[in-house]
Amino acid sequence: MTETVFDLWATWKAVPSPQPDQPFFFGLDDPAAQEFSLFEVDLPAGPWSAAEQLEAAQTALDQAGRALGAVPGRLDRLVGQALAGNLGPASFALGGTDGLGPAEAELLASLGGLPGGPPVESYGLAERLPDWKQSQKEFLEAFERLQKLLTHLAWVETRVDGALLARTVVDWSGDLDTVWGKRLDAAQFELHRRALQVALSSRVALLRLLTTVLQATAKISILLSTPGAQLLALPAAWRYVNQILREFETYRAITAPVGG
Amino acid sequence: MNDEELVFNGIDGASGGYLLPPLPPSQIAAVARGEPMDKKEVKELEGWYQFISQGHFGVREGVDPGDLSQAGWGVIFPSSADTRRLDTLREALGELLSLRQEQATGQHEHYFKVYSGPDGYRPGDSKQDWLTRQGVGPGPANPDKVPYYLLLVGDPEEIPYRFQYQLDVQYAVGRIHFDTLEDFARYARSVVEAENITLPKRVAFFGVANPDDRATSLSSEHLIQPLADFLTEKQPDWTIDSLFQEQAMKNNLGQLIGGPETPALLFTASHGMGFPFGDVRQLPHQGALLCQDWPGPQAWKQSIPTDFYFSGEDILQDARLLGLVAFHFACYGAGTPHQDEFARQAFKSSRAEIAPHAFLARLPQRMLAHPKGGALAVVGHVERAWGYSFFWGKAGQQLTVFEDTFQRLMRGERVGFATEKFNERYAELSSDLSSELDEIEAGGTPDDYQLAGLWTANNDARNYVVLGDPAVKLAISPAGESRAVQDERPTIVEVASPPPAPAQPDFTPGGAMPVPVTDGAVEYLSLDSFKQIQTNVSGSLQNFVARLGDFLSRALEDATSLEVSTYVSGNMNAVKYEGGRFSGGQLRAVTYIKIDGDTLICVPEEDGEVDTTLWKIHMDMVAQAQASRADLLKAAVSAATGMVNLLKP
Numbered sequence: 007m008t009e010t011v012f013d014l015w016a017t018w019k020a021v022p023s024p025q026p027d028q029p030f031f032f033g034l035d036d037p038a039a040q041e042f043s044l045f046e047v048d049l050p051a052g053p054w055s056a057a058e059q060l061e062a063a064q065t066a067l068d069q070a071g072r073a074l075g076a077v078p079g080r081l082d083r084l085v086g087q088a089l090a091g092n093l094g095p096a097s098f099a100l101g102g103t104d105g106l107g108p109a110e111a112e113l114l115a116s117l118g119g120l121p122g123g124p125p126v127e128s129y130g131l132a133e134r135l136p137d138w139k140q141s142q143k144e145f146l147e148a149f150e151r152l153q154k155l156l157t158h159l160a161w162v163e164t165r166v167d168g169a170l171l172a173r174t175v176v177d178w179s180g181d182l183d184t185v186w187g188k189r190l191d192a193a194q195f196e197l198h199r200r201a202l203q204v205a206l207s208s209r210v211a212l213l214r215l216l217t218t219v220l221q222a223t224a225k226i227s228i229l230l231s232t233p234g235a236q237l238l239a240l241p242a243a244w245r246y247v248n249q250i251l252r253e254f255e256t257y258r259a260i261t262a263p264v265g266g
Numbered sequence: 267m268n269d270e271e272l273v274f275n276g277i278d279g280a281s282g283g284y285l286l287p288p289l290p291p292s293q294i295a296a297v298a299r300g301e302p303m304d305k306k307e308v309k310e311l312e313g314w315y316q317f318i319s320q321g322h323f324g325v326r327e328g329v330d331p332g333d334l335s336q337a338g339w340g341v342i343f344p345s346s347a348d349t350r351r352l353d354t355l356r357e358a359l360g361e362l363l364s365l366r367q368e369q370a371t372g373q374h375e376h377y378f379k380v381y382s383g384p385d386g387y388r389p390g391d392s393k394q395d396w397l398t399r400q401g402v403g404p405g406p407a408n409p410d411k412v413p414y415y416l417l418l419v420g421d422p423e424e425i426p427y428r429f430q431y432q433l434d435v436q437y438a439v440g441r442i443h444f445d446t447l448e449d450f451a452r453y454a455r456s457v458v459e460a461e462n463i464t465l466p467k468r469v470a471f472f473g474v475a476n477p478d479d480r481a482t483s484l485s486s487e488h489l490i491q492p493l494a495d496f497l498t499e500k501q502p503d504w505t506i507d508s509l510f511q512e513q514a515m516k517n518n519l520g521q522l523i524g525g526p527e528t529p530a531l532l533f534t535a536s537h538g539m540g541f542p543f544g545d546v547r548q549l550p551h552q553g554a555l556l557c558q559d560w561p562g563p564q565a566w567k568q569s570i571p572t573d574f575y576f577s578g579e580d581i582l583q584d585a586r587l588l589g590l591v592a593f594h595f596a597c598y599g600a601g602t603p604h605q606d607e608f609a610r611q612a613f614k615s616s617r618a619e620i621a622p623h624a625f626l627a628r629l630p631q632r633m634l635a636h637p638k639g640g641a642l643a644v645v646g647h648v649e650r651a652w653g654y655s656f657f658w659g660k661a662g663q664q665l666t667v668f669e670d671t672f673q674r675l676m677r678g679e680r681v682g683f684a685t686e687k688f689n690e691r692y693a694e695l696s697s698d699l700s701s702e703l704d705e706i707e708a709g710g711t712p713d714d715y716q717l718a719g720l721w722t723a724n725n726d727a728r729n730y731v732v733l734g735d736p737a738v739k740l741a742i743s744p745a746g747e748s749r750a751v752q753d754e755r756p757t758i759v760e761v762a763s764p765p766p767a768p769a770q771p772d773f774t775p776g777g778a779m780p781v782p783v784t785d786g787a788v789e790y791l792s793l794d795s796f797k798q799i800q801t802n803v804s805g806s807l808q809n810f811v812a813r814l815g816d817f818l819s820r821a822l823e824d825a826t827s828l829e830v831s832t833y834v835s836g837n838m839n840a841v842k843y844e845g846g847r848f849s850g851g852q853l854r855a856v857t858y859i860k861i862d863g864d865t866l867i868c869v870p871e872e873d874g875e876v877d878t879t880l881w882k883i884h885m886d887m888v889a890q891a892q893a894s895r896a897d898l899l900k901a902a903v904s905a906a907t908g909m910v911n912l913l914k915p
Contacts, residue, residue: 142799146806153810156902157817161843170838174887177846178821180895184887185833185841185851186880195883199890206894213901220908236912237803 043158045205051167053193060200067207073251074211074218080250081225084110088229109249116242117229145241156213162205164198172198176206219247276597276650277537277556279547279570283563285540285597285650326406331414331438331683332739335372338413339737340379342396344424345386352382355419358447362454365461366737370413377409387418387425393432407437414438415682415737419450422624427603427648431728435689438682440643440736442634443626449635451761456640457735459758460589464749465741469497469676470507470522470529474514474536474555477562485535485595486510489656493533493668500669501676516557519576523592523633524585528755530740531591531675538596538651539575543620544805549798551577553598553627553646578632586755588639589741591681593646593671594630600646600731601626622801630733639758642741643681643734652726667691678744682736692727699724804913811909818902821895830857830891832884855884859892 049056160176171194174184184202186195222243227236276285329336341363343352356363363380370378381387387396397403400412407414416433418425418441425441433439444450473490475482494508507529509518519534521527537556541548554577560566572579581587594600604624630644656665667687674684699720706717743749833851835841841850854877858866869876 142802146802149806149810153813157813173838173841175843175848176891176894178817179823179828180821180891180898181829181846182887182891182894183831183833183843183846183848185835185838185848186883187838188834188836192879195879199883199886202887203890206890206898210894210897210901213898213905217901217904217908220905220912223912224908237800237807240803240807240912241799 043155043160043209045160045162045208046165047163047201047205048165048168049197049201053197056166056197057200060197060204063204064200064207067204067211070211070251071214073253074214074247077218077222077247077250078225080110081222081246084113085225085228088114107253109246109253112249113226113242113246116245117226117239142241145244148244152212152216156209156216160205160209162202164201166194166197174198174202215247215251219243222247276540277560277570279539279541279551279575280545282566282568282570326408329409329414332678332680334366334369334415334737335374335377336409337370337407337415337438338374338377338379338409339366339370339415339417340381340413341366341417341419342425343380343382343386344420345383345388346424347382347386347420354447355450356380358450359419359454361451361458362735365458366735374410377413379413387420387429391429393429393435396429396433405436412437415680415735416440417442417735417737419443421626422601422603422648427601427624427729427731430731431692434731435693438680438686438732438736440682440732440734441626442734444631444635448761449631452635452637452758453640453734455758455761456588456634456636457642457738459639459756460642460738460741463589463741463756464743464751465530465589465755466505466751467501467503467676467742468505468507468529469501469531469533469672470509470527472514472519472522472532472534472536473508473510474534474558475511476537476556476558476560478564479537479562482535482537484657489595489665489668490533490535493665493672496665496669497672497676500673504676512558514558516559516573516576516580519555519557520580520582523576523590524581524587524636526586528586528590530589530742531593531672533593533595533672535595538594538598538647539570539577540598540650543622544801546798546802548602548621549625549801550579550628551575552602552621552625553594553596553600554578554629555594555596555599576629578628578630581629581632581636584638585636586638586757587633587636587641588756588758590633590641591675591738591740592630592633592641592644594644595647595651597647597650598627599651600630600644600733601648603649622798626733634734637760639756641734642738643732643736645681645685645730645732647726648729648731649725651729652722675740676742678739678742680737680739681732681734685730685732688727688730692724695720695724695727807909807913811906811913814902814906814909818899818906821899821902826860828857828859828891828895830884830888831855832880832887834880854880857884857888859888 049059157178159178160174162174162176164171164173170187171190172184172186174182176182184198186198219240220243223236223240226239226243226246230236230239277283278285331337341359343355347355367378381400385399394404397412402408402411415438418430418439420441421443422430422441430439430441442450442453444453471490471494473486473494475486491508491510494506497504498506507527509522514536522529522532534555537560539547539551539554539556541552551572554575556570556575560570560574602621602625604619604621606618606620627646630641630646633641633644656668667690670687671684674687675681699717702717702720743751831847831853832855833841833848833853835848835851837850841848843849856866856868869881
């Protein structure tokens with residue numbers, strides 16, 4: 007998998023001149039020594055295009071929220087069908103008549119590699135089994151970065167064409183300190199206000215992503231007969247939710263990998 | 267030896283300190299007095315000790331333990347292995363099973379046995395439970411009923427160590443378990459191939475004595491050096507290589523384990539590496555051999571790097587190990603139990619988990635299943651090893667068990683029979699310990715030193731195990747024969763392809779799990795690997811819960827108020843954030859809202875007038891801070907709840 011939610015915490019970086027298909031970029035760096043999570047956005051100079059990018063970012067976040075909201079229903083359906091024994095090899099063809107998509111197929115294949123998981127070969131899924139060690143490694147790395155992101159101070163900077171407009175630090179309790187450059191006009195104030203809104207919303211969205219993954223893990227574990235195997239299902243659930251976000255093509259809004 | 271304190275082998279790789287600190291005898295004696303002994307077990311061990319002390323061996327009178335057609339050979343699978351898994355395991359071990367069947371059935375067909383399904387090891391079986399199902403009571407092994415040599419196939423979660431310890435008292439027992447079917451096949455082929463090779467009669471002793479370290483000083487001075495001296499005198503036709511102290515470096519051990527200096531028989535005495543529960547190094551490196559490279563506890567007070575110890579990962583791909591028999595005196599050298607078998611008795615009221623599950627040490631596993639041909643057997647210790655193996659209190663060094671074992675091995679006796687002396691010692695010590703405790707119970711005056719010694723020695727003697735087929739023997743010329751020895755250590759024909767995968771994978775606990783390999787074929791990954799993943803994920807989750815909990819705790823502590831500050835600066839690059847405030851900027855507006863609704867506002871002014879533009883943006887920030895805090899706390903609580911739920915057993 008070349009582009010995943012895992013990339014999110016590894017590659018966020020400010021991009022000075024965003025491409026048209028990447029309207030908004032939050033740079034996330036990890037200056038660990040200061041315990042800050044840096045959200046940095048560099049907008050184009052044109053006020054309209056800058057505002058459009060912020061609007062697009064917010065829209066993408068909203069879409070991501072809807073994608074996450076779809077996860078429980080899709081999983082309920084998958085689990086119900088699996089328990090009823092209504093899954094077969096044909097179920098996993100793209101556009102299959104039963105409506106289960108490739109994310110579900112990959113998930114089921116992943117579970118087949120777990121103790122007490124469903125028998126993947128009877129579903130014709132053995133060739134889709136993931137590399138578990140790699141999958142675990144990716145998950146743990148992402149998890150580690152997510153911890154830092156969520157438990158460090160949020161440091162949000164808005165730049166326009168490289169020039170720093172404003173900087174806001176938000177601590178754990180929600181206290182918020184902002185420093186503005188002098189001689190800013192109302193439009194520039196508005197850019198940072200909206201950028202801050204998107205940054206803080208994306209932080210909440212990442213927590214919701216985590217919650218969704220945890221809930222998905224609990225649902226998925228119904229398919230596993232081995233006690234304790236639900237922890238093993240966590241990386242699989244992570245991949246599954248990631249894939250659904252990709253399907254919605256919205257996760258870029260909160261991930262925005264460098265260079266697209 | 268210091269009479270005041272007892273020292274133990276084993277180094278914590280994470281901290282660099284000892285796994286157990288030196289302890290006064292009184293503390294151990296108190297544990298011994300308080301520990302209930304299994305009456306049935308003790309009674310049987312006492313009977314067994316009387317039997318062996320009259321000069322009998324583990325097998326029935328008149329049976330030659332060196333002849334499998336008289337002693338018999340059997341293999342025990344866990345009953346949990348279903349037909350598919352059993353078939354693949356039997357196929358992987360096919361070459362070994364055929365060899366042993368041929369050797370054991372020379373006189374009686376039933377002297378070769380495969381115990382599986384209901385006849386296999388059932389969860390919860392004691393030794394006697396299992397023997398009773400085979401129609402056998404206590405007493406010497408009777409191959410008419412159950413063969414003397416018994417190979418357990420399964421990890422210690424499927425077939426517990428305790429079953430192995432107890433069965434080993436009467437029988438010659440070994441165990442194998444590997445990650446892949448290929449490894450099973452490699453080991454089987456190695457044993458078969460080694461039957462047809464002849465190695466030079468060379469034994470190597472590798473004795474570490476780290477500076478300022480009493481445990482390895484003891485093992486060096488009172489175990490390995492005198493043992494090497496004894497065998498030099500008693501086995502004149504053997505070449506004896508001794509690498510002690512400054513020669514006992516890691517790179518030299520690599521020469522002895524797969525390198526050009528690999529002997530027929532290897533004995534190492536060192537600390538074994540231990541790691542805390544959940545440490546990613548625990549499964550791959552626990553039981554690895556700490557070499558002379560470690561400068562000792564005074565000079566090194568930090569995590570132990572891999573440069574200091576020899577683990578399975580240090581065995582080279584082109585290593586030559588075929589025919590080797592190794593004996594590692596080291597903590598965890600053979601394996602690790604799930605729960606602490608000593609500290610729970612000595613220090614804790616309940617059994618502490620020291621590992622996510624019981625497992626075999628990786629070093630011997632790698633030695634036995636090397637692709638170029640593996641070692642025949644590795645004898646080692648489960649749990650911690652103790653000085654009482656060779657140093658018996660005021661009586662000083664006690665090497666008889668080691669001397670007899672090595673002499674038997676060097677005579678070409680089978681490993682399971684050669685190591686019977688350790689089981690005899692276990693029976694003897696259990697009997698002595700029981701008597702001592704009975705005497706104390708009857709009002710006798712306890713001798714703490716004697717009692718502590720008996721107790722630790724009893725535990726210690728019990729935990730030596732054979733990894734590998736107990737019927738293997740050194741690949742040397744039998745006594746009275748002079749075969750041509752190989753100039754170069756042979757290798758096996760590589761196990762090129764795995765045995766065919768079952769039609770449907772086995773997903774039972776302990777079964778092999780399929781994972782993909784690059785060419786799209788299905789590879790089988792062991793339960794150990796999955797358990798390692800499970801441990802890593804659990805550890806990461808627990809860490810996250812702790813951090814998120816800390817975050818929430820701090821957030822809630824401060825949640826009684828909300829403070830929003832607005833600054834301006836003519837030089838943004840000079841602004842710094844220090845102590846929760848911006849410096850280098852001018853504070854223009856502050857809003858402080860208390861939980862009871864009280865609000866304090868400092869309004870920005872410009873030339874005596876309220877700066878309405880700044881005031882508006884400041885109030886927007888206030889609104890955003892309020893909304894953001896509510897959303898973030900709600901989302902964080904949900905995530906924390908989800909994680910805690912997932913961690914619930």
